[in-house]
Amino acid sequence: MSDLTRVDSSSVFRLVGWGARVVLLLFIATQAVLALADLPNVIAPWPTLVALLLVCSGAVVLTLVNRHPYPMVLVVVIYAIVAASTILVDWNLPAGPPGYRSWHWGALTFMLFVLALRDRISAAWIGFGIMAAINVVWEMQTGRGWLDAVGNLDRNAGLLLIATLFAVSLRGAARAIESAQAAQLALAAQSAAAETTRRELEIQLAMLEALARPALERLAADGPLSDEDRAWFARVETELRDALRARHLLTAAIRQTASEARRRGVEVVLLDDRGPCDLPDDAIARIEEALDAAVQLDGVERITVRLLPEDRDEIATVVADRGDETTAVTIAS
Numbered sequence: 001m002s003d004l005t006r007v008d009s010s011s012v013f014r015l016v017g018w019g020a021r022v023v024l025l026l027f028i029a030t031q032a033v034l035a036l037a038d039l040p041n042v043i044a045p046w047p048t049l050v051a052l053l054l055v056c057s058g059a060v061v062l063t064l065v066n067r068h069p070y071p072m073v074l075v076v077v078i079y080a081i082v083a084a085s086t087i088l089v090d091w092n093l094p095a096g097p098p099g100y101r102s103w104h105w106g107a108l109t110f111m112l113f114v115l116a117l118r119d120r121i122s123a124a125w126i127g128f129g130i131m132a133a134i135n136v137v138w139e140m141q142t143g144r145g146w147l148d149a150v151g152n153l154d155r156n157a158g159l160l161l162i163a164t165l166f167a168v169s170l171r172g173a174a175r176a177i178e179s180a181q182a183a184q185l186a187l188a189a190q191s192a193a194a195e196t197t198r199r200e201l202e203i204q205l206a207m208l209e210a211l212a213r214p215a216l217e218r219l220a221a222d223g224p225l226s227d228e229d230r231a232w233f234a235r236v237e238t239e240l241r242d243a244l245r246a247r248h249l250l251t252a253a254i255r256q257t258a259s260e261a262r263r264r265g266v267e268v269v270l271l272d273d274r275g276p277c278d279l280p281d282d283a284i285a286r287i288e289e290a291l292d293a294a295v296q297l298d299g300v301e302r303i304t305v306r307l308l309p310e311d312r313d314e315i316a317t318v319v320a321d322r323g324d325e326t327t328a329v330t331i332a333s
Contacts, residue, residue: 020063027110028056034103042101047088054081054088055107062114069119075127078115082108082127083134090138102152105131109156113163121167128160207243207250212236235262246270248279249305253288261295267302274307274315283315283331290318290329297322 035052039045058081061074089104108131116124132153139152215236218229239259242250249270258268287305294303302321308314316331 024059024063027059027107031055031103031107034107038101038103041094042089043092043094047092051085051088051104054085055104055111057081058111059114062111062118070115070123072123075115075120075123078111078123079127079130082112082131086131086134090135095142098152105135105153105156106159109159112160116160116163116167117170119167119171121164124160124163128157132157204243208240212240231263235259238262238268242270246272246305246307248272248274248276248307249284249287251284251288254284254291254305257288257291257295261300261303266295266300269302269304271304271306273309275310279315280333283333286331287316287318290331294318294320294327294329297327299323 031052035048039048042048058078061077062070065071065074085104085108089102093101109128112124112127115127135153215233218232219225239255242255242258249272254270258270261268291303291305294300297320299322300320301323304319304321305316306319307316313333314330315333318329318331320327
């Protein structure tokens with residue numbers, strides 16, 4: 001069974017596809033409008049512009065990196081963007097209600113929302129904690145008080161909570177999908193194995209029918225058995241053994257060559273120590289040629305054709321015994 005691919009919850013929301021590019025452009029456009037609209041009403045323009053650049057860069061990084069869960073090294077980058085942007089904009093706000101000049105709180109929370117969906121829920125809340133801590137320090141330094149800090153961030157915390165619930169739900173859905181995939185692959189593997197077994201059984205039955213049926217019919221017929229009949233039965237038995245011991249060697253050419261050699265009294269042994277595996281296209285052809293050459297040798301008494309184990313450098317050997325002399329041919333991979 002093939003390895004399962006983990007279900008990426010971010011792919012469900014298309015956080016790394018073309019839809020994410022549209023959301024990214026809308027996000028950047030919205031933050032640019034909010035930041036630039038109140039640019040004349042902040043203490044200095046440049047901190048807002050730098051923060052806007054940082055936030056947009058962070059959003060790009062969040063949607064362009066297609067890895068799940070989101071890489072921790074990039075999570076640290078997001079932390080740095082959250083901290084730097086919060087410092088730049090908070091201390092650049094004039095006295096009074098921040099209004100849309102505090103655009104960065106919502107922008108950063110949305111980035112953390114995406115981070116939570118990228119299977120970094122804890123990291124998203126740590127990032128929110130960094131932003132909240134910096135905001136509390138700014139509120140206290142400017143005399144606004146910690147209650148104002150809570151009021152400014154409570155809605156953003158709610159947004160991140162929603163993201164957390166989404167991410168948790170997605171994890172459950174991902175596990176359910178993985179289980180379904182595993183069940184489907186297991187069923188497919190069982191069906192393929194059953195089909196392979198059925199086909200192999202059909203092949204074996206067809207071979208048994210072709211080899212054994214004529215011999216069995218001769219045995220069932222009236223009349224004495226001749227020496228030629230007994231020799232024929234012995235060859236049928238040998239060929240049936242070939243079907244069990246050397247299934248992958250039983251090509252039409254090898255079967256015919258072995259059968260003709262056996263009729264001449266040559267002992268032909270076919271062995272398959274390789275098991276079920278794919279052979280190079282020309283391997284069987286080279287084995288057939290080597291067997292044909294061995295049969296033609298003068299005085300040959302025994303020929304052994306063997307498929308070697310898969311971990312060997314060679315594919316097969318064809319060994320011909322001629323009394324005290326042995327001729328071996330190795331089929332290289």
